[in-house]
Every structure is written in structure tokens, then in C-alpha cells.
Amino acid sequence: MMEAVQVKNAGEAEAVVDTLVGRVMATIRQRISGRTLAPGAKLPSIRGLAESMGVSKSTVVEAYERLAAEGAIQARRGSGFYVRRLPPLCLADVAPRLDRAVDPLWISRQSLDAGADSLRPGCGWLPPDWLPEAAIRKALRRLGRADAATLVEYGTPLGLPALRHLLAHRLAERGVEAAPEQIVLTESGTQAIDLVCRFMLEPGDTVLVDDPCYFNFNALLRAHRAKIVSVPYTPSGPDLALFAQALTEHRPRLYVTNSALHNPTGATLSAATAHRLLKLAEQSGLTIVEDDIFSDLEPEFAPRLAGLDGLERVIQIGSFSKTLSASVRCGYIAAKPDWIEGLTDLKVALSFGGGRLAAELVLDLLKDGSYRRHVEALRQRLGRAMAETRGRLAALGIEPWLTPRGGMFLWCRLPGELDGAQIARHALAEGIVLAPGNAFSLSGTARSFMRFNVAQAADPRIFRVLQKGLQRAGGHVMESPAEQ
Amino acid sequence: MMEAVQVKNAGEAEAVVDTLVGRVMATIRQRISGRTLAPGAKLPSIRGLAESMGVSKSTVVEAYERLAAEGAIQARRGSGFYVRRLPPLCLADVAPRLDRAVDPLWISRQSLDAGADSLRPGCGWLPPDWLPEAAIRKALRRLGRADAATLVEYGTPLGLPALRHLLAHRLAERGVEAAPEQIVLTESGTQAIDLVCRFMLEPGDTVLVDDPCYFNFNALLRAHRAKIVSVPYTPSGPDLALFAQALTEHRPRLYVTNSALHNPTGATLSAATAHRLLKLAEQSGLTIVEDDIFSDLEPEFAPRLAGLDGLERVIQIGSFSKTLSASVRCGYIAAKPDWIEGLTDLKVALSFGGGRLAAELVLDLLKDGSYRRHVEALRQRLGRAMAETRGRLAALGIEPWLTPRGGMFLWCRLPGELDGAQIARHALAEGIVLAPGNAFSLSGTARSFMRFNVAQAADPRIFRVLQKGLQRAGGHVMESPAEQ
Structure with missing residues (x-):
């Protein structure tokens, strides 16, 4: 009983101190704004x-420190506290830019820059209330009781052993056999791909991507000065004839x-295409990077290139940004042992110890049954949102x-061959971030496509703005707005 | 009162569930190890x-999920749970390798790989008990009450506005004027330098470093395929005549x-050298990356290149890995506005949203007076450790x-021109990670030097092993072991 009471009193005591400190801060702020304390003036002792x-000295000290x-x-060491001479600095972030070209970074920057009141059916992640907020809060509290090393020390080069062990088993469930020593943790899925590219690529090397593909692959590969060649994607994987041709022509x-759950199309690689793809890769010495960050949103596991191939020439990438939190950054690379040592050296050189705290949080969140239940619920909720969004889009002829x-994506054709970029610019001015097709297409053949994130498409305003955009862009659009 | 009691009961209830779940897990583990449940067998319903x-079904479910x-x-979806067929996977991390060449990564990998029982006077960070563990625990608890967006959403491209605002004021205290929009957050100081290099360098470009310099600069620049040229470092900065010569010769x-607090020497750039260095840089169009991660360990602020130059041709880097936590990764870049947009695009392409949670934690830890008091205490403690370590080394003729x-570093000359790498290899076999001089020297002229971290040098065993190493390596060493 005593303990519980103490806890309560500590909380109360903290609140009282906060109030007193706040009062001192308010007093000083008033004097500064009222110029009783001019810029450069020394504060009262x-x-x-x-x-x-009538407060303690430590309360004043705390107030001054916070100010x-x-x-x-x-603060000037050994001399006291002074009112700043500089003009107040701007706190606001740079607003989304309407004039930016629709380059591969367009959607990322707009989605990430957009304020909390924007609607983002074009972004590539789930809304906050779809993610396991309560579990993360609990995990943070537990982390607050972890040992000191967890809280303040660098991680080991490969990353948290217990998490790599758990990931090895997760991979095994998907048919990918990788020992924990074949897994290196990174700070995100994107960083994982980047690290692999730095390990594998010389400047000027050619890299194949799908057309369409996740727009950030193009942005990232440009940063590597790679020559990027795209191969048309079909509903069962890349077009194999054109893929074979690209191998011969571009090595x-x-x-x-x-x-x-291919991004942006939502397509699934078929077992037959996977098999033939791997044969082609073997013949030409191609290495494949399989980005598997959406795997937990799959209703049942489709074949994985990494599983079929046994991590011989396939490197698999994963992360938990899409199903746990994008704020807690943790990704991983699974690869054959020969490559892990080199990847790890590179990781240490380029980011040193890695995000140990984030890895501990992810481990905590994965290690009991709650994660499995969470993703099961996500899949069901996504299924419902998919049906609903599809209906609303159909009402607009999309x-x-x-x-x-x-998964969360619907890759859609706009009616009347309309220009997605034009509609996206119009929508952005109305606070809605859309994902125009050509941001995903290296060949620029997806002008009339758009990717919709069904989890971010609940607000009817999206469809009203979309309808207006379609009309402005001159297409034939059905009459009734898509409201329920 | 009611609330306090409920909290206590919730805690107790959690503990009871944990015990029951643990009992079920133990039962199943026993059956598996005793082969009552063979590999591949289906578990009881x-x-x-x-x-x-005599437990609830949910207890069994939880136990199965954890197993x-x-x-x-x-787990096989829709079918139940089965004993794994695979052999158990190895949990242990790869042990430090004794045979590894003393390349620029030697110290990083050994220090990071070393177990908790190793001694690490060669590493570049403070021991856990020097860092503000209690404050971090408190900050984690507070973070557990943050809004959902903080916990699960990506950060904005530049990173948490409030932290950039605070950093702008910290920089101003050090004479560096940078608006919050001139600061971009990164996932670490190392990642910040990496990002700047990717922004500024073409493969084959030449980069100047100090000789000696932080060994990871060499590792990182190698990953950039840069041509690295080193200039001898003097107690007041780089040798200006040789610096000027390198500018002319290598552009x-x-x-x-x-x-x-130059790493590894602990030297300070003098105002005169800084001024002349900037003039030389201006004449030849050189950009300077000023890595300022040790700034909070300085007793008083020395001139900064970024401050003198007004961030015109200097880019400043910082992080809190050395004074707050190496587990919470957060660094930053301050640069002129023209460069920030490009750096931010690159950051989004290469790591997407950034570590929002880590930034929130750092903000929480910096925003009151406790951080200032913490680093003040650190400086005093480092001063004492410096004097003590110096005495012990002197007893060995170092x-x-x-x-x-x-700061934390003593850059020392070994007696009798002994080979630091040889002594470091000997010490590693005894579980002690040392930092041999040539890991810091591109020209290989620091063979008889060693960097000591005074905060990691409290254990007398270090000096006994060091003495043995010196003797083996054939030097003249004083007799008395350096114990207090």
C-alpha cells in the first residue's frame, strides 16, 4: 500500500513543481515581451x-534553464542569464511546395511534410489509429525499466541478438531459412536497401526495377549513380521475355x-514466374534484392524469391514501419554468410552502432502473441477498407x-486517359496528397494511373476533390459524388 | 486512492498471468526436450x-504464441501449433576476431563486439554508468504518454521542429548562427557525415583529413570511393603549410x-589557425565538415569554424551519442539554406522518415536544466579520470x-617506439580492447601511439595487461605495476 501511495505523491509533487516553474517562466516571459527586460538585459538573480x-531557488533555476x-x-557560464539579442526563430516547418516537379521524391516529400490535418490517400503507410498505440506505450514503459546498457550503449555490429533470433524464425515461417548470424539489423527498410546497394554496386552499374515500382527505389538508385532500367510488371510478376532481354542488353x-503485395500494384509474384526469374538470374549472375516490408499484410504467404533460392543470390529486406510504427525505426537484411561480414563492416562505417533502443522496442512488441493478433486485425480491416474504397472510386469511373x-494499395486507371500529376497538383492545393502514376514509372507510361492507400481513404472529401480534379482535367466523370 | 490501488492490482494481475503463461511454456518445453513431443508433432489443443x-484458454494461447x-x-494458420523441425539456432553473437587486420574498422568492430565483461579503454564512448540512465527512464515513461502521431508516424523530412529549434539555440551559444530550417536531423552523427559526403562528393573526389584523425572517417570515406589525403595535425590544428600544399596539389x-576536442589527440583548433584555414578554404573553394560531437565535454567553448565562417563553406555535424545515449540515435547537420533542400531530399531517398521517436526522446532530455547539470558533472568527472589515468600511464612510461x-581522450606515445598494434592484439586476447595509433593515421606514422579513453580506464587490470604487453613487445618498462 505504502508504495502505491508514494507513487501517487511523487506524481503530485512533480505536478506542483511544474506549476511553480511555469509561474516563474510566465513572469519572465511577460517582462521580456513588455520590455521590462530588454534584449541583452541580465535577468534577476x-x-x-x-x-x-516566494519559491525555492531550485524552482527559479529550473525555470531559467527551460527558458x-x-x-x-x-546562459553565460559563470555570469548568469541574459535576454536573447537575436530575433525569435521560426518554429514552423517548411510547407509542402506546390511547384515541385513530380519527380520520384514528390510523393515522399509531400506526404511527410503534410500537416496533421491533410488527407493522404497517396502515402504509403497506415494512419496512426491503425497501429498498436497501446502496445507501444506499454513497451516504452517496460523499456524504462531495462538495464543501463540497453538504454545508453551502442548495439553490437549485427544488432540485438534476441531480435535476430526471432526474425530468423519469422523468416522460416515464410519459407526463408536464415540463421540469426545471417541477419543484420538496420535503422529502416530503406536504409537496408541502401546498405545493400552500397555493398553491391559500383557507380554506373545497371539496376533493374519493375515498371511501375515503389517510387523511392528510383530516388535511392539515383543517389547511387546507378543506371536504372525498368521492366514492365504483369499481374504475376515482371514480364519474363522483357526481363531476359534486359539481362542480355544491360548486364x-x-x-x-x-x-x-507488390508496391504500387498489389500484385503477387506467381510461383512459376519466381522459378523462371531465378533461373534467368542464375544464368546471368544477377543478384536480387527482395523488399518484403508488406509481408505481414498478406492473407497467406506467397512464394518468396529468398525462400526458393535459399538466400544464394537473393537478399531479403524487411522492417516494421508499416505494421508497428514508422517512428520506431528498425529494419533488417537477410543474406548469405559471405556477404554479412562485408555488409556489417559497411554498416559500422556508415552508421556505427545502430539503433539499439528501437531494436529493443521492436523485440518487445513482437515477442508475444499480441503482434500476431494485431496484424490479423489489420488484414481484416484492410479488406473492408479495400472494398469500400473500390466502390467509391468506381463511382468516379476509376x-x-x-x-x-x-495490403493497402489499389493501383487504378483514371478515366479518359487523364493526367494523374495534374489532378494530384490540384488536390494538393486542397490539402490532399495523391500519388500520381508516373512517380512510380521510370518509362513514364503510368500517366493515367494513380495509387490509392485504402487505409487513408476514409474521408469523403477525398472523393469530392478527386471528382473536381477529374472534371477540371476534362474527363468524363459520373455525376454522383462518391459519398456513402 | 482508488486509482493507486487499481494500478497496483493491474501490476499484480500482470505478474500472475506471466507466471501461469510461464508454467505452460515450461511444460511444453519439457515435453519437447524429453521427446514426448517430437520434432514436427502437433501440440495439444x-x-x-x-x-x-487448470488455466484459461487465453493463457495457453499466450504461451504458445511466446513459444x-x-x-x-x-504456428500454421488454420491448423494449429507444431514442434519445429529445424535444429535450434545459435543465439550467440560472433565473437571478436583476433586475426582481423588493424584496418580503420578494427577498433569499431572490436569495441562494439566486445562482451559486457570486456574492458574497453580503446573505445570512443563513456561507460553506461556515466550516462543519465535515470533521466532516460523518466523520458521513456513520459514518451509512453505522448500522442499517437509521435509514437507511430514518420517524422517530417527535416525532423522534429521543436528539437531543431532547440538545437539552433544551442548552436547560437557556441557562436554558430543557424535557423531551425538550416538544421536537418539524422539518425546519428556518423549518418550525418555520410549524408553530407553523399551530397558533396563524386566518386574519385579528394577529401582531406587530419593525421591522426578519428579512424571511422577513413572507413567512411573509403565507402565513398574518395581519394583520402591526410595532413599532419599539430596541437593547434592542421599544419597550415602542408594544408595549403595539399590544397594546391590535390584540389x-x-x-x-x-x-x-579533436579525436584522437584532444587538441583544440586555435583561433589563428581557424582563421587562416578558412581563408585557405575560401581561396580554393574547399568545403569543411566540422564534426562537433564532443562539444558538451569542452570546459569552455573554443572557436568553431562554423561560427567564424557563418555556415558559408562549413557544414557542422553533431549528435548526443557521447553525452546522452548511444542507444537512442539522433544526430544533425547544420548548413546553409541552399544545401539543406538537397540534403533533405537525399535523406528522404536514403532513410525515408528518420527516427522520430529518438528525436522526441532527445528533445525531452535536453529541454530542461538537467542536461546542463549532467554535462557539467561529466566534465568534472572526466577531469578527475584524466588526471588519474595520466598518472597510471606515466608509471608505465607512457x-x-x-x-x-x-574530453575523454589521451593520445599517448608508447615507450621505446613499440608497436601499438602488437600490444593491442595481445590485450584483446585478454579481453581488453585498446586503440592502436595507426588505426587513426592514414600515413601510418602513429605506430607507437595509442589513444586512451580515461572514462573507460578505471580497472587496474588494464594497466597490468598493458605492462605485460609492453614487456612482451620488448620495451623498457618501469617496474611497479600501476595500481593505486
């Missing part, structure tokens, strides 16, 4: 103010793809290219 | 086991350095190259 306000951290005042070093088995 | 053990996460059993694109103003 700590003892003097404590006496005049200094805010930038309202400035690519890497092929970067998603096997299951039809999906295929019916995905699961 | 949930209902059946719940009844026979599945551990990899002892395997370098970048110079990467630490201005204050003398510092200069007396640093602060």
Missing part, C-alpha cells in the same frame, strides 16, 4: 527572484523488387488494374 | 491443455575534422602528446 516570488532551452534567454548487377490479395 | 492444466516467437514451436572537395583541455 536567482536568489532575488526566489525571494520575491534557455526554449531560446528566450541565454544488370541487381534487380530490386517486392515479391508479395477502376483498379487488378484485385490485390491484400 | 488449446482447450485440452487449458483443462488439463512460437522464441522458435520452439511453429580536395572536402575537409573533414573536429575543431574542439606519456601524452599534449594535455587536453577536456
Whole structure:
């Protein structure tokens, strides 16, 4: 009983201190704004103010420190506190830019820059209320009781052993056999792909991607000064004839793809295409990077290139940004042992110890049954949102290219060959971030396509703005707005 | 009162569930190890086991889920749980390799790989008990009450506005004027330098470094395929005559350095050298990357290149891995506005949203007066450790190259021109990670030097092993072991 009461009192005591500190801060802020304390003026002594306000000296010290951290005042060692001379600095982030070209970074920057009140059917992640907020809060509290090393030390070069062990078993469930020593943790899925590219590519090397593919592959590969060649994607995987032709013509070093729940199309690589693809890769010495970050959204596991091939010439990438949290960054690479040592050296050189705290959080969140239940619920919720969004889009004459088995994306053709970029620019001005097709297409053949994230498409305003956009762009659009 | 009691009961209830789940897990583990449940066998039904053990079905489900996460059993959707067929996977991390060449990665990999029982006077960070563990625990608990977006959403492209605002004021205290929009957050100081290099360098470009310099600069620049040229470092900065000569001969694109508390020497750039260095840089169009991660360990602020130059041709890098936590990864880049947009695009392409959670934690830890008090205490403690380590080294005939103003490093000359790498290999076999001089020297002229981290040098065993190493290596060593 005693303990419980103490806890309560500690909380109360903390609240009282916060109030007193806040009162001192408000007093000083008033004097600064009212110019009683001019820029450059020295603040009252700590003892003097404590006496005049009837608070303790430590309360005044804390208030001054917080004001200094805010930038309202400035500490000079050994001399005291002074009102800042500089003009106040702008706190706001740069607003989304309407004039930016629709390059591969267009959607990323707009989606990430968009304020909390924007609607983002073009972004590639789930809304906050779809993610396991309560479990993360609990995990943070547990992490608050972890040992000191967990809280303050660098991780080992490969990353948290227990998490790699758990990942090895997750991979095995998907048919990918990888020992924990074949897994290296990274700070995100994107960083994992980047690290692999730095390990495998010389500047000027050719890399194959799908057309369409996740737009950031293009942005990332450009940063590597790679020559990027795209191969048309069919509902069962890349077009094999054209893939074989690209191998002969361009001798690519890497092929970067998603096997299951392909981004943006939602297509699934068929077992037959996977098999033939691997044979082609073997013949030409191609290495494949299989980005598998959507795997937990799959209703049932489709074949994985990494599984069929036994991580011989396939490197698999994963992360938990899509199903746990995009704020807690943790990804991984699974590859054959020969490559892991080199990848790890490179990781240490380029990011040193890695995000140990994030890895501990992810481990905590994965290690019991709650994660499995969470993703099961996600899959069901996505299924419902998919049906609903599809209906609303159909009312505008927008039809999906295929019916995905699961996931969050619908890859759609706009009616009347309209220009997706034009409609996306119009929508952005109305606070809605869309994902125009050509951001995903190296060949620029997806002008009249758009990717919709069904989890971010609940607000009817999206469809009203979309309808207006379609009309402006001059297409034939059905009359009734797609409201329920 | 009611609330406090509920909290306590919830905690107790959680503990009871944990015990019951643990009992079910132990039962199943026993059956597996005793082969009552053979590899591949189906586990008892949930209902059946719940009844026979007198626990709830949800307890059995939780136990099975945890066993599945551990990899002892395997879930097959729609079919139940099965004992794994695979051999158990190895949990242990790869041990430090004794045979590895002393390349620029030697110290990083050995220090990061070393177990908790190793001694690491060669590593570049503080021991866990020097870092603000209690404050981090508190911050994690507070973070557990943050809004959902903080916990699960990507950060904005530049990174948490409030933290960039606070960093702008910290920089101003050090004489560096940078608006919050001139600061981009990264996932670590190392990642910040990497990003700058990717932004500035073409493969084959030349980069100047100090000789000696932080060994990871060499590893990182090699990953960039840069041509690395080193300039001898003097107690007041780089040798200016040789620096000027290197500019003329090699037309370098970048110079990467630490201005204050130089790593490994602990030297401080003098105002005069800084001024002349900037003039030289201006004449030849050189950009300077000033890595300022040790700034909070300085007793008083020395001039910064970024401050003198007004971020015109200097880019400053910082992080909190050395003073807050190496597990919470957060760094930053301050640069002129023209460069920030390009750096941010690159950041989004290469790591997407950034570590929002880590940034929130760092903000929480910096925003009141406790951080200032913490680093003040650190400086005093480092001062004492510096004096003590210096004495112990002197007893072995090991003398510092200069007396640093602060920080954690002593850059020392070994007696009798002994080979530091040989001694480091000997020490590693005894579980002690040392930092031999040539790991820091591109020219290989620091063979008889060693960098000591005074905060990691409290254990007398270090000096006994060091003495043995010196003797083996054939030097003249004083007799008395350096114990207090």
C-alpha cells in the first residue's frame, strides 16, 4: 500500500513543481515581451527572484534553464542569464511546395511534410489509429525499466541478438531459412536497401526495377549513380521475355523488387514466374534484392524469391514501419554468410552502432502473441477498407488494374486517359496528397494511373476533390459524388 | 486512492498471468526436450491443455504464441501449433576476431563486439554508468504518454521542429548562427557525415583529413570511393603549410575534422589557425565538415569554424551519442539554406522518415536544466579520470602528446617506439580492447601511439595487461605495476 501511495505523491509533487516553474517562466516571459527586460538585459538573480516570488531557488533555476532551452534567454557560464539579442526563430516547418516537379521524391516529400490535418490517400503507410498505440506505450514503459546498457550503449555490429533470433524464425515461417548470424539489423527498410546497394554496386552499374515500382527505389538508385532500367510488371510478376532481354542488353548487377503485395500494384509474384526469374538470374549472375516490408499484410504467404533460392543470390529486406510504427525505426537484411561480414563492416562505417533502443522496442512488441493478433486485425480491416474504397472510386469511373490479395494499395486507371500529376497538383492545393502514376514509372507510361492507400481513404472529401480534379482535367466523370 | 490501488492490482494481475503463461511454456518445453513431443508433432489443443492444466484458454494461447516467437514451436494458420523441425539456432553473437587486420574498422568492430565483461579503454564512448540512465527512464515513461502521431508516424523530412529549434539555440551559444530550417536531423552523427559526403562528393573526389584523425572517417570515406589525403595535425590544428600544399596539389572537395576536442589527440583548433584555414578554404573553394560531437565535454567553448565562417563553406555535424545515449540515435547537420533542400531530399531517398521517436526522446532530455547539470558533472568527472589515468600511464612510461583541455581522450606515445598494434592484439586476447595509433593515421606514422579513453580506464587490470604487453613487445618498462 505504502508504495502505491508514494507513487501517487511523487506524481503530485512533480505536478506542483511544474506549476511553480511555469509561474516563474510566465513572469519572465511577460517582462521580456513588455520590455521590462530588454534584449541583452541580465535577468534577476536567482536568489532575488526566489525571494520575491516566494519559491525555492531550485524552482527559479529550473525555470531559467527551460527558458534557455526554449531560446528566450541565454546562459553565460559563470555570469548568469541574459535576454536573447537575436530575433525569435521560426518554429514552423517548411510547407509542402506546390511547384515541385513530380519527380520520384514528390510523393515522399509531400506526404511527410503534410500537416496533421491533410488527407493522404497517396502515402504509403497506415494512419496512426491503425497501429498498436497501446502496445507501444506499454513497451516504452517496460523499456524504462531495462538495464543501463540497453538504454545508453551502442548495439553490437549485427544488432540485438534476441531480435535476430526471432526474425530468423519469422523468416522460416515464410519459407526463408536464415540463421540469426545471417541477419543484420538496420535503422529502416530503406536504409537496408541502401546498405545493400552500397555493398553491391559500383557507380554506373545497371539496376533493374519493375515498371511501375515503389517510387523511392528510383530516388535511392539515383543517389547511387546507378543506371536504372525498368521492366514492365504483369499481374504475376515482371514480364519474363522483357526481363531476359534486359539481362542480355544491360548486364544488370541487381534487380530490386517486392515479391508479395507488390508496391504500387498489389500484385503477387506467381510461383512459376519466381522459378523462371531465378533461373534467368542464375544464368546471368544477377543478384536480387527482395523488399518484403508488406509481408505481414498478406492473407497467406506467397512464394518468396529468398525462400526458393535459399538466400544464394537473393537478399531479403524487411522492417516494421508499416505494421508497428514508422517512428520506431528498425529494419533488417537477410543474406548469405559471405556477404554479412562485408555488409556489417559497411554498416559500422556508415552508421556505427545502430539503433539499439528501437531494436529493443521492436523485440518487445513482437515477442508475444499480441503482434500476431494485431496484424490479423489489420488484414481484416484492410479488406473492408479495400472494398469500400473500390466502390467509391468506381463511382468516379476509376477502376483498379487488378484485385490485390491484400495490403493497402489499389493501383487504378483514371478515366479518359487523364493526367494523374495534374489532378494530384490540384488536390494538393486542397490539402490532399495523391500519388500520381508516373512517380512510380521510370518509362513514364503510368500517366493515367494513380495509387490509392485504402487505409487513408476514409474521408469523403477525398472523393469530392478527386471528382473536381477529374472534371477540371476534362474527363468524363459520373455525376454522383462518391459519398456513402 | 482508488486509482493507486487499481494500478497496483493491474501490476499484480500482470505478474500472475506471466507466471501461469510461464508454467505452460515450461511444460511444453519439457515435453519437447524429453521427446514426448517430437520434432514436427502437433501440440495439444488449446482447450485440452487449458483443462488439463487448470488455466484459461487465453493463457495457453499466450504461451504458445511466446513459444512460437522464441522458435520452439511453429504456428500454421488454420491448423494449429507444431514442434519445429529445424535444429535450434545459435543465439550467440560472433565473437571478436583476433586475426582481423588493424584496418580503420578494427577498433569499431572490436569495441562494439566486445562482451559486457570486456574492458574497453580503446573505445570512443563513456561507460553506461556515466550516462543519465535515470533521466532516460523518466523520458521513456513520459514518451509512453505522448500522442499517437509521435509514437507511430514518420517524422517530417527535416525532423522534429521543436528539437531543431532547440538545437539552433544551442548552436547560437557556441557562436554558430543557424535557423531551425538550416538544421536537418539524422539518425546519428556518423549518418550525418555520410549524408553530407553523399551530397558533396563524386566518386574519385579528394577529401582531406587530419593525421591522426578519428579512424571511422577513413572507413567512411573509403565507402565513398574518395581519394583520402591526410595532413599532419599539430596541437593547434592542421599544419597550415602542408594544408595549403595539399590544397594546391590535390584540389580536395572536402575537409573533414573536429575543431574542439579533436579525436584522437584532444587538441583544440586555435583561433589563428581557424582563421587562416578558412581563408585557405575560401581561396580554393574547399568545403569543411566540422564534426562537433564532443562539444558538451569542452570546459569552455573554443572557436568553431562554423561560427567564424557563418555556415558559408562549413557544414557542422553533431549528435548526443557521447553525452546522452548511444542507444537512442539522433544526430544533425547544420548548413546553409541552399544545401539543406538537397540534403533533405537525399535523406528522404536514403532513410525515408528518420527516427522520430529518438528525436522526441532527445528533445525531452535536453529541454530542461538537467542536461546542463549532467554535462557539467561529466566534465568534472572526466577531469578527475584524466588526471588519474595520466598518472597510471606515466608509471608505465607512457606519456601524452599534449594535455587536453577536456574530453575523454589521451593520445599517448608508447615507450621505446613499440608497436601499438602488437600490444593491442595481445590485450584483446585478454579481453581488453585498446586503440592502436595507426588505426587513426592514414600515413601510418602513429605506430607507437595509442589513444586512451580515461572514462573507460578505471580497472587496474588494464594497466597490468598493458605492462605485460609492453614487456612482451620488448620495451623498457618501469617496474611497479600501476595500481593505486
